[in-house]
Amino acid sequence: MPEYPHAVPLEGFLGGLLVGLAAALMLLVGGRIAGVSGLAARALGLSPAGPADRGTALAFVAGLPLGALAVAQSSGGLAATYPADLATLVLGGLLVGYGTRLGSGCTSGHGICGLARLSRRSVVATLTFMATGILTVALSHLLGANA
Amino acid sequence: MTRPLVALVSGLLFGAGLAVSGMVDPTRVRGFLDLFGRWDPTLAFVMAGALLPMVLAWAIQQRMARPIAAPSFDLPSTRPVDGRLVAGAALFGVGWGLAGLCPGPALAGLALEPSLAGPAVAAMCSGMALHALVHGPRARRVATRP
Structure with missing residues:
Protein backbone atom coordinates (compact mmCIF):
# COMPACT_ATOMS: atom_id res chain seq x y z
CA MET A 1 0.00 0.00 0.00
CA THR A 81 7.37 -1.77 20.45
CA TYR A 82 5.67 -0.80 23.70
CA PRO A 83 5.05 2.71 25.03
CA ALA A 84 8.25 3.71 26.85
CA ASP A 85 6.40 5.11 29.82
CA LEU A 86 5.52 2.49 32.46
CA ALA A 87 2.78 4.72 33.96
CA THR A 88 1.03 4.80 30.56
CA LEU A 89 1.13 1.00 30.34
CA VAL A 90 -0.23 0.56 33.86
CA LEU A 91 -2.99 3.16 33.50
CA GLY A 92 -3.88 1.71 30.09
CA GLY A 93 -3.93 -1.81 31.51
CA LEU A 94 -6.18 -0.81 34.41
CA LEU A 95 -8.68 0.85 32.08
CA VAL A 96 -8.61 -2.12 29.70
CA GLY A 97 -9.27 -4.55 32.56
CA TYR A 98 -12.04 -2.54 34.23
CA GLY A 99 -13.63 -1.36 30.98
CA THR A 100 -13.79 -4.76 29.30
CA ARG A 101 -15.51 -6.27 32.36
CA LEU A 102 -18.00 -3.40 32.67
CA GLY A 103 -18.65 -3.54 28.92
CA SER A 104 -18.77 -7.37 28.85
CA GLY A 105 -16.13 -7.78 26.16
CA CYS A 106 -13.18 -6.54 24.16
CA THR A 107 -11.87 -6.54 20.61
CA SER A 108 -12.30 -10.31 20.29
CA GLY A 109 -15.66 -10.94 22.00
CA HIS A 110 -17.41 -7.82 20.68
CA GLY A 111 -15.19 -6.87 17.72
CA ILE A 112 -14.95 -10.31 16.10
CA CYS A 113 -17.41 -12.81 17.60
CA GLY A 114 -20.23 -10.32 18.25
CA LEU A 115 -19.91 -8.34 15.03
CA ALA A 116 -19.94 -11.58 13.03
CA ARG A 117 -23.42 -12.41 14.41
CA LEU A 118 -24.53 -8.75 14.14
CA SER A 119 -25.14 -8.51 17.88
CA ARG A 120 -26.54 -5.06 18.59
CA ARG A 121 -24.58 -4.87 21.86
CA SER A 122 -21.34 -5.73 20.07
CA VAL A 123 -21.89 -3.24 17.25
CA VAL A 124 -22.44 -0.44 19.79
CA ALA A 125 -19.49 -1.56 21.95
CA THR A 126 -17.12 -1.82 18.97
CA LEU A 127 -18.06 1.62 17.61
CA THR A 128 -17.64 3.05 21.12
CA PHE A 129 -14.19 1.64 21.88
CA MET A 130 -12.93 2.48 18.39
CA ALA A 131 -14.13 6.07 18.85
CA THR A 132 -12.62 6.60 22.31
CA GLY A 133 -9.41 4.83 21.19
CA ILE A 134 -9.04 7.16 18.19
CA LEU A 135 -9.82 10.16 20.39
CA THR A 136 -7.26 9.08 23.00
CA VAL A 137 -4.47 8.72 20.45
CA ALA A 138 -5.36 12.07 18.85
CA LEU A 139 -5.38 13.78 22.27
CA SER A 140 -2.10 12.14 23.29
CA HIS A 141 -0.48 13.63 20.17
CA LEU A 142 -1.95 17.05 20.93
CA LEU A 143 -0.66 16.90 24.48
CA GLY A 144 2.72 15.68 23.27
CA ALA A 145 2.61 12.37 25.11
CA ASN A 146 3.58 9.07 23.45
CA ALA A 147 4.56 10.92 20.31
CA MET B 1 -10.88 -33.29 29.00
CA THR B 2 -11.89 -32.39 25.47
CA ARG B 3 -12.81 -28.81 26.22
CA PRO B 4 -9.54 -27.70 27.84
CA LEU B 5 -7.73 -29.26 24.90
CA VAL B 6 -9.96 -27.44 22.40
CA ALA B 7 -9.44 -24.22 24.33
CA LEU B 8 -5.66 -24.70 24.32
CA VAL B 9 -5.61 -25.29 20.55
CA SER B 10 -7.88 -22.28 20.05
CA GLY B 11 -5.64 -20.13 22.25
CA LEU B 12 -2.53 -21.27 20.37
CA LEU B 13 -4.10 -20.44 16.99
CA PHE B 14 -5.38 -17.13 18.35
CA GLY B 15 -1.95 -16.15 19.70
CA ALA B 16 -0.25 -17.22 16.47
CA GLY B 17 -2.73 -15.14 14.46
CA LEU B 18 -2.07 -12.06 16.60
CA ALA B 19 1.66 -12.55 16.03
CA VAL B 20 1.43 -13.14 12.26
CA SER B 21 -0.82 -10.08 11.82
CA GLY B 22 1.48 -7.74 13.75
CA MET B 23 -1.19 -7.12 16.39
CA VAL B 24 1.26 -8.00 19.18
CA ASP B 25 2.99 -4.70 18.37
CA PRO B 26 1.35 -1.90 20.39
CA THR B 27 2.84 0.69 18.03
CA ARG B 28 1.05 -0.88 15.07
CA VAL B 29 -2.25 -1.01 16.98
CA ARG B 30 -1.90 2.63 18.03
CA GLY B 31 -1.11 3.33 14.38
CA PHE B 32 -4.58 2.07 13.46
CA LEU B 33 -6.15 4.34 16.06
CA ASP B 34 -4.02 7.26 14.78
CA LEU B 35 -6.64 8.10 12.19
CA PHE B 36 -5.65 11.78 12.06
CA GLY B 37 -1.90 11.10 11.99
CA ARG B 38 0.20 8.35 10.43
CA TRP B 39 -2.70 5.94 9.97
CA ASP B 40 -1.84 2.23 9.66
CA PRO B 41 -4.86 0.34 8.25
CA THR B 42 -3.47 -3.14 9.05
CA LEU B 43 -5.95 -3.79 11.89
CA ALA B 44 -8.85 -3.41 9.45
CA PHE B 45 -7.42 -6.30 7.39
CA VAL B 46 -7.08 -8.38 10.56
CA MET B 47 -10.75 -7.74 11.36
CA ALA B 48 -11.78 -8.70 7.81
CA GLY B 49 -9.74 -11.91 7.97
CA ALA B 50 -11.17 -12.85 11.37
CA LEU B 51 -14.78 -12.00 10.54
CA LEU B 52 -14.81 -14.29 7.49
CA PRO B 53 -14.51 -17.65 9.36
CA MET B 54 -16.69 -16.35 12.20
CA VAL B 55 -19.60 -15.36 9.93
CA LEU B 56 -19.46 -18.89 8.50
CA ALA B 57 -19.19 -20.38 11.98
CA TRP B 58 -22.37 -18.56 13.15
CA ALA B 59 -24.22 -19.82 10.07
CA ILE B 60 -23.15 -23.38 10.91
CA GLN B 61 -23.96 -22.88 14.60
CA GLN B 62 -27.58 -22.06 13.72
CA ARG B 63 -27.93 -25.57 12.29
CA MET B 64 -26.34 -27.37 15.24
CA ALA B 65 -28.31 -28.76 18.18
CA ARG B 66 -25.24 -28.70 20.41
CA PRO B 67 -21.49 -28.06 20.11
CA ILE B 68 -19.26 -30.93 19.02
CA ALA B 69 -17.58 -31.37 22.43
CA ALA B 70 -19.87 -29.69 24.97
CA PRO B 71 -23.39 -30.38 26.24
CA SER B 72 -24.78 -26.99 25.15
CA PHE B 73 -23.94 -23.59 23.72
CA ASP B 74 -23.18 -20.99 26.39
CA LEU B 75 -23.44 -17.63 24.60
CA PRO B 76 -23.85 -14.01 25.70
CA SER B 77 -27.01 -12.09 24.89
CA THR B 78 -26.97 -9.71 21.93
CA ARG B 79 -29.19 -7.08 23.59
CA PRO B 80 -30.14 -4.82 25.26
CA VAL B 81 -27.70 -1.98 24.90
CA ASP B 82 -27.32 -0.29 28.29
CA GLY B 83 -25.23 2.33 30.04
CA ARG B 84 -22.78 -0.19 31.45
CA LEU B 85 -21.99 -1.55 28.00
CA VAL B 86 -21.31 1.90 26.57
CA ALA B 87 -19.39 3.19 29.61
CA GLY B 88 -17.28 0.03 29.77
CA ALA B 89 -16.49 0.08 26.05
CA ALA B 90 -15.61 3.80 26.29
CA LEU B 91 -13.16 3.20 29.19
CA PHE B 92 -11.67 0.20 27.41
CA GLY B 93 -11.08 2.32 24.30
CA VAL B 94 -9.18 4.94 26.32
CA GLY B 95 -6.92 2.25 27.80
CA TRP B 96 -6.49 0.66 24.37
CA GLY B 97 -5.43 4.00 22.89
CA LEU B 98 -3.03 4.74 25.75
CA ALA B 99 -1.18 1.43 25.85
CA GLY B 100 -1.88 0.06 22.37
CA LEU B 101 -2.94 -3.15 24.08
CA CYS B 102 -6.21 -5.04 24.32
CA PRO B 103 -6.47 -8.27 26.36
CA GLY B 104 -5.38 -10.78 23.68
CA PRO B 105 -2.20 -9.02 22.53
CA ALA B 106 -1.36 -8.08 26.15
CA LEU B 107 -1.40 -11.76 27.17
CA ALA B 108 0.41 -12.86 23.99
CA GLY B 109 3.03 -10.18 24.70
CA LEU B 110 4.04 -11.96 27.90
CA ALA B 111 6.13 -14.28 25.71
CA LEU B 112 7.63 -11.49 23.59
CA GLU B 113 8.26 -8.49 25.82
CA PRO B 114 7.70 -9.78 29.37
CA SER B 115 9.25 -6.79 31.17
CA LEU B 116 6.65 -4.42 29.65
CA ALA B 117 3.70 -6.75 28.96
CA GLY B 118 4.02 -8.07 32.53
CA PRO B 119 3.13 -4.80 34.28
CA ALA B 120 0.39 -4.10 31.70
CA VAL B 121 -1.18 -7.53 32.26
CA ALA B 122 -0.87 -7.16 36.04
CA ALA B 123 -2.68 -3.80 35.78
CA MET B 124 -5.32 -5.33 33.50
CA CYS B 125 -5.98 -8.16 35.97
CA SER B 126 -6.20 -5.59 38.78
CA GLY B 127 -8.76 -3.64 36.74
CA MET B 128 -10.79 -6.83 36.30
CA ALA B 129 -10.54 -7.61 40.02
CA LEU B 130 -11.59 -4.05 40.86
CA HIS B 131 -14.66 -4.49 38.68
CA ALA B 132 -15.56 -7.75 40.43
CA LEU B 133 -15.11 -5.98 43.77
CA VAL B 134 -17.35 -3.05 42.82
CA HIS B 135 -20.05 -4.90 40.92
CA GLY B 136 -19.73 -8.43 42.26
CA PRO B 137 -19.46 -11.44 39.98
CA ARG B 138 -22.49 -11.31 37.77
CA ALA B 139 -23.76 -13.91 35.39
CA ARG B 140 -25.23 -12.13 32.40
CA ARG B 141 -25.50 -15.07 30.08
CA VAL B 142 -28.50 -16.59 28.41
CA ALA B 143 -28.75 -19.75 26.41
CA THR B 144 -29.64 -18.91 22.84
CA ARG B 145 -31.71 -21.10 20.63
CA PRO B 146 -29.76 -24.04 19.23
Whole structure:
Protein backbone atom coordinates (compact mmCIF):
# COMPACT_ATOMS: atom_id res chain seq x y z
CA MET A 1 0.00 0.00 0.00
CA PRO A 2 1.99 2.99 -1.26
CA GLU A 3 -0.01 5.54 0.74
CA TYR A 4 0.57 3.60 3.95
CA PRO A 5 4.17 2.34 3.79
CA HIS A 6 4.07 0.77 7.27
CA ALA A 7 0.92 -1.29 6.68
CA VAL A 8 1.11 -5.08 6.23
CA PRO A 9 -2.31 -5.91 4.75
CA LEU A 10 -1.51 -9.48 3.64
CA GLU A 11 0.05 -10.54 6.95
CA GLY A 12 -2.83 -8.79 8.69
CA PHE A 13 -5.45 -10.69 6.70
CA LEU A 14 -3.71 -14.07 7.10
CA GLY A 15 -3.20 -13.55 10.83
CA GLY A 16 -6.83 -12.45 11.06
CA LEU A 17 -7.93 -15.69 9.39
CA LEU A 18 -6.07 -17.64 12.09
CA VAL A 19 -7.77 -15.60 14.80
CA GLY A 20 -11.16 -16.20 13.17
CA LEU A 21 -10.49 -19.94 12.87
CA ALA A 22 -9.52 -20.03 16.55
CA ALA A 23 -12.81 -18.33 17.48
CA ALA A 24 -14.80 -20.62 15.15
CA LEU A 25 -13.21 -23.68 16.78
CA MET A 26 -14.10 -22.40 20.23
CA LEU A 27 -17.71 -21.79 19.17
CA LEU A 28 -18.47 -24.93 17.18
CA VAL A 29 -16.49 -27.42 19.26
CA GLY A 30 -16.48 -25.84 22.72
CA GLY A 31 -19.80 -23.99 22.48
CA ARG A 32 -18.30 -20.73 23.77
CA ILE A 33 -17.34 -17.27 22.59
CA ALA A 34 -13.56 -16.77 22.26
CA GLY A 35 -13.72 -13.48 24.13
CA VAL A 36 -10.32 -12.92 25.69
CA SER A 37 -11.42 -10.56 28.47
CA GLY A 38 -14.21 -12.91 29.58
CA LEU A 39 -11.94 -15.96 29.48
CA ALA A 40 -9.17 -14.10 31.35
CA ALA A 41 -11.65 -13.11 34.09
CA ARG A 42 -12.84 -16.72 34.27
CA ALA A 43 -9.24 -17.94 34.49
CA LEU A 44 -8.69 -15.50 37.35
CA GLY A 45 -11.77 -16.85 39.13
CA LEU A 46 -13.53 -13.48 38.85
CA SER A 47 -16.67 -14.68 37.13
CA PRO A 48 -19.04 -17.44 38.16
CA ALA A 49 -17.71 -20.68 36.75
CA GLY A 50 -17.19 -24.24 37.85
CA PRO A 51 -13.69 -25.76 38.07
CA ALA A 52 -14.03 -27.32 34.61
CA ASP A 53 -14.87 -23.91 33.15
CA ARG A 54 -11.90 -22.38 34.86
CA GLY A 55 -9.59 -25.04 33.46
CA THR A 56 -10.91 -24.38 29.96
CA ALA A 57 -10.33 -20.64 30.35
CA LEU A 58 -6.82 -21.19 31.74
CA ALA A 59 -5.95 -23.45 28.80
CA PHE A 60 -7.07 -20.78 26.31
CA VAL A 61 -5.20 -17.98 28.11
CA ALA A 62 -2.02 -20.11 28.27
CA GLY A 63 -2.27 -20.76 24.53
CA LEU A 64 -2.04 -17.05 23.63
CA PRO A 65 1.62 -16.40 24.59
CA LEU A 66 2.64 -19.91 23.47
CA GLY A 67 1.13 -19.37 20.01
CA ALA A 68 2.81 -15.98 19.69
CA LEU A 69 6.11 -17.48 20.89
CA ALA A 70 5.94 -20.24 18.27
CA VAL A 71 5.56 -17.64 15.50
CA ALA A 72 8.35 -15.48 16.94
CA GLN A 73 10.69 -18.48 17.13
CA SER A 74 9.99 -19.67 13.60
CA SER A 75 10.14 -16.21 12.01
CA GLY A 76 13.27 -15.02 13.78
CA GLY A 77 11.64 -12.43 16.03
CA LEU A 78 8.67 -10.07 15.94
CA ALA A 79 8.34 -6.33 16.27
CA ALA A 80 6.65 -5.38 19.55
CA THR A 81 7.37 -1.77 20.45
CA TYR A 82 5.67 -0.80 23.70
CA PRO A 83 5.05 2.71 25.03
CA ALA A 84 8.25 3.71 26.85
CA ASP A 85 6.40 5.11 29.82
CA LEU A 86 5.52 2.49 32.46
CA ALA A 87 2.78 4.72 33.96
CA THR A 88 1.03 4.80 30.56
CA LEU A 89 1.13 1.00 30.34
CA VAL A 90 -0.23 0.56 33.86
CA LEU A 91 -2.99 3.16 33.50
CA GLY A 92 -3.88 1.71 30.09
CA GLY A 93 -3.93 -1.81 31.51
CA LEU A 94 -6.18 -0.81 34.41
CA LEU A 95 -8.68 0.85 32.08
CA VAL A 96 -8.61 -2.12 29.70
CA GLY A 97 -9.27 -4.55 32.56
CA TYR A 98 -12.04 -2.54 34.23
CA GLY A 99 -13.63 -1.36 30.98
CA THR A 100 -13.79 -4.76 29.30
CA ARG A 101 -15.51 -6.27 32.36
CA LEU A 102 -18.00 -3.40 32.67
CA GLY A 103 -18.65 -3.54 28.92
CA SER A 104 -18.77 -7.37 28.85
CA GLY A 105 -16.13 -7.78 26.16
CA CYS A 106 -13.18 -6.54 24.16
CA THR A 107 -11.87 -6.54 20.61
CA SER A 108 -12.30 -10.31 20.29
CA GLY A 109 -15.66 -10.94 22.00
CA HIS A 110 -17.41 -7.82 20.68
CA GLY A 111 -15.19 -6.87 17.72
CA ILE A 112 -14.95 -10.31 16.10
CA CYS A 113 -17.41 -12.81 17.60
CA GLY A 114 -20.23 -10.32 18.25
CA LEU A 115 -19.91 -8.34 15.03
CA ALA A 116 -19.94 -11.58 13.03
CA ARG A 117 -23.42 -12.41 14.41
CA LEU A 118 -24.53 -8.75 14.14
CA SER A 119 -25.14 -8.51 17.88
CA ARG A 120 -26.54 -5.06 18.59
CA ARG A 121 -24.58 -4.87 21.86
CA SER A 122 -21.34 -5.73 20.07
CA VAL A 123 -21.89 -3.24 17.25
CA VAL A 124 -22.44 -0.44 19.79
CA ALA A 125 -19.49 -1.56 21.95
CA THR A 126 -17.12 -1.82 18.97
CA LEU A 127 -18.06 1.62 17.61
CA THR A 128 -17.64 3.05 21.12
CA PHE A 129 -14.19 1.64 21.88
CA MET A 130 -12.93 2.48 18.39
CA ALA A 131 -14.13 6.07 18.85
CA THR A 132 -12.62 6.60 22.31
CA GLY A 133 -9.41 4.83 21.19
CA ILE A 134 -9.04 7.16 18.19
CA LEU A 135 -9.82 10.16 20.39
CA THR A 136 -7.26 9.08 23.00
CA VAL A 137 -4.47 8.72 20.45
CA ALA A 138 -5.36 12.07 18.85
CA LEU A 139 -5.38 13.78 22.27
CA SER A 140 -2.10 12.14 23.29
CA HIS A 141 -0.48 13.63 20.17
CA LEU A 142 -1.95 17.05 20.93
CA LEU A 143 -0.66 16.90 24.48
CA GLY A 144 2.72 15.68 23.27
CA ALA A 145 2.61 12.37 25.11
CA ASN A 146 3.58 9.07 23.45
CA ALA A 147 4.56 10.92 20.31
CA MET B 1 -10.88 -33.29 29.00
CA THR B 2 -11.89 -32.39 25.47
CA ARG B 3 -12.81 -28.81 26.22
CA PRO B 4 -9.54 -27.70 27.84
CA LEU B 5 -7.73 -29.26 24.90
CA VAL B 6 -9.96 -27.44 22.40
CA ALA B 7 -9.44 -24.22 24.33
CA LEU B 8 -5.66 -24.70 24.32
CA VAL B 9 -5.61 -25.29 20.55
CA SER B 10 -7.88 -22.28 20.05
CA GLY B 11 -5.64 -20.13 22.25
CA LEU B 12 -2.53 -21.27 20.37
CA LEU B 13 -4.10 -20.44 16.99
CA PHE B 14 -5.38 -17.13 18.35
CA GLY B 15 -1.95 -16.15 19.70
CA ALA B 16 -0.25 -17.22 16.47
CA GLY B 17 -2.73 -15.14 14.46
CA LEU B 18 -2.07 -12.06 16.60
CA ALA B 19 1.66 -12.55 16.03
CA VAL B 20 1.43 -13.14 12.26
CA SER B 21 -0.82 -10.08 11.82
CA GLY B 22 1.48 -7.74 13.75
CA MET B 23 -1.19 -7.12 16.39
CA VAL B 24 1.26 -8.00 19.18
CA ASP B 25 2.99 -4.70 18.37
CA PRO B 26 1.35 -1.90 20.39
CA THR B 27 2.84 0.69 18.03
CA ARG B 28 1.05 -0.88 15.07
CA VAL B 29 -2.25 -1.01 16.98
CA ARG B 30 -1.90 2.63 18.03
CA GLY B 31 -1.11 3.33 14.38
CA PHE B 32 -4.58 2.07 13.46
CA LEU B 33 -6.15 4.34 16.06
CA ASP B 34 -4.02 7.26 14.78
CA LEU B 35 -6.64 8.10 12.19
CA PHE B 36 -5.65 11.78 12.06
CA GLY B 37 -1.90 11.10 11.99
CA ARG B 38 0.20 8.35 10.43
CA TRP B 39 -2.70 5.94 9.97
CA ASP B 40 -1.84 2.23 9.66
CA PRO B 41 -4.86 0.34 8.25
CA THR B 42 -3.47 -3.14 9.05
CA LEU B 43 -5.95 -3.79 11.89
CA ALA B 44 -8.85 -3.41 9.45
CA PHE B 45 -7.42 -6.30 7.39
CA VAL B 46 -7.08 -8.38 10.56
CA MET B 47 -10.75 -7.74 11.36
CA ALA B 48 -11.78 -8.70 7.81
CA GLY B 49 -9.74 -11.91 7.97
CA ALA B 50 -11.17 -12.85 11.37
CA LEU B 51 -14.78 -12.00 10.54
CA LEU B 52 -14.81 -14.29 7.49
CA PRO B 53 -14.51 -17.65 9.36
CA MET B 54 -16.69 -16.35 12.20
CA VAL B 55 -19.60 -15.36 9.93
CA LEU B 56 -19.46 -18.89 8.50
CA ALA B 57 -19.19 -20.38 11.98
CA TRP B 58 -22.37 -18.56 13.15
CA ALA B 59 -24.22 -19.82 10.07
CA ILE B 60 -23.15 -23.38 10.91
CA GLN B 61 -23.96 -22.88 14.60
CA GLN B 62 -27.58 -22.06 13.72
CA ARG B 63 -27.93 -25.57 12.29
CA MET B 64 -26.34 -27.37 15.24
CA ALA B 65 -28.31 -28.76 18.18
CA ARG B 66 -25.24 -28.70 20.41
CA PRO B 67 -21.49 -28.06 20.11
CA ILE B 68 -19.26 -30.93 19.02
CA ALA B 69 -17.58 -31.37 22.43
CA ALA B 70 -19.87 -29.69 24.97
CA PRO B 71 -23.39 -30.38 26.24
CA SER B 72 -24.78 -26.99 25.15
CA PHE B 73 -23.94 -23.59 23.72
CA ASP B 74 -23.18 -20.99 26.39
CA LEU B 75 -23.44 -17.63 24.60
CA PRO B 76 -23.85 -14.01 25.70
CA SER B 77 -27.01 -12.09 24.89
CA THR B 78 -26.97 -9.71 21.93
CA ARG B 79 -29.19 -7.08 23.59
CA PRO B 80 -30.14 -4.82 25.26
CA VAL B 81 -27.70 -1.98 24.90
CA ASP B 82 -27.32 -0.29 28.29
CA GLY B 83 -25.23 2.33 30.04
CA ARG B 84 -22.78 -0.19 31.45
CA LEU B 85 -21.99 -1.55 28.00
CA VAL B 86 -21.31 1.90 26.57
CA ALA B 87 -19.39 3.19 29.61
CA GLY B 88 -17.28 0.03 29.77
CA ALA B 89 -16.49 0.08 26.05
CA ALA B 90 -15.61 3.80 26.29
CA LEU B 91 -13.16 3.20 29.19
CA PHE B 92 -11.67 0.20 27.41
CA GLY B 93 -11.08 2.32 24.30
CA VAL B 94 -9.18 4.94 26.32
CA GLY B 95 -6.92 2.25 27.80
CA TRP B 96 -6.49 0.66 24.37
CA GLY B 97 -5.43 4.00 22.89
CA LEU B 98 -3.03 4.74 25.75
CA ALA B 99 -1.18 1.43 25.85
CA GLY B 100 -1.88 0.06 22.37
CA LEU B 101 -2.94 -3.15 24.08
CA CYS B 102 -6.21 -5.04 24.32
CA PRO B 103 -6.47 -8.27 26.36
CA GLY B 104 -5.38 -10.78 23.68
CA PRO B 105 -2.20 -9.02 22.53
CA ALA B 106 -1.36 -8.08 26.15
CA LEU B 107 -1.40 -11.76 27.17
CA ALA B 108 0.41 -12.86 23.99
CA GLY B 109 3.03 -10.18 24.70
CA LEU B 110 4.04 -11.96 27.90
CA ALA B 111 6.13 -14.28 25.71
CA LEU B 112 7.63 -11.49 23.59
CA GLU B 113 8.26 -8.49 25.82
CA PRO B 114 7.70 -9.78 29.37
CA SER B 115 9.25 -6.79 31.17
CA LEU B 116 6.65 -4.42 29.65
CA ALA B 117 3.70 -6.75 28.96
CA GLY B 118 4.02 -8.07 32.53
CA PRO B 119 3.13 -4.80 34.28
CA ALA B 120 0.39 -4.10 31.70
CA VAL B 121 -1.18 -7.53 32.26
CA ALA B 122 -0.87 -7.16 36.04
CA ALA B 123 -2.68 -3.80 35.78
CA MET B 124 -5.32 -5.33 33.50
CA CYS B 125 -5.98 -8.16 35.97
CA SER B 126 -6.20 -5.59 38.78
CA GLY B 127 -8.76 -3.64 36.74
CA MET B 128 -10.79 -6.83 36.30
CA ALA B 129 -10.54 -7.61 40.02
CA LEU B 130 -11.59 -4.05 40.86
CA HIS B 131 -14.66 -4.49 38.68
CA ALA B 132 -15.56 -7.75 40.43
CA LEU B 133 -15.11 -5.98 43.77
CA VAL B 134 -17.35 -3.05 42.82
CA HIS B 135 -20.05 -4.90 40.92
CA GLY B 136 -19.73 -8.43 42.26
CA PRO B 137 -19.46 -11.44 39.98
CA ARG B 138 -22.49 -11.31 37.77
CA ALA B 139 -23.76 -13.91 35.39
CA ARG B 140 -25.23 -12.13 32.40
CA ARG B 141 -25.50 -15.07 30.08
CA VAL B 142 -28.50 -16.59 28.41
CA ALA B 143 -28.75 -19.75 26.41
CA THR B 144 -29.64 -18.91 22.84
CA ARG B 145 -31.71 -21.10 20.63
CA PRO B 146 -29.76 -24.04 19.23
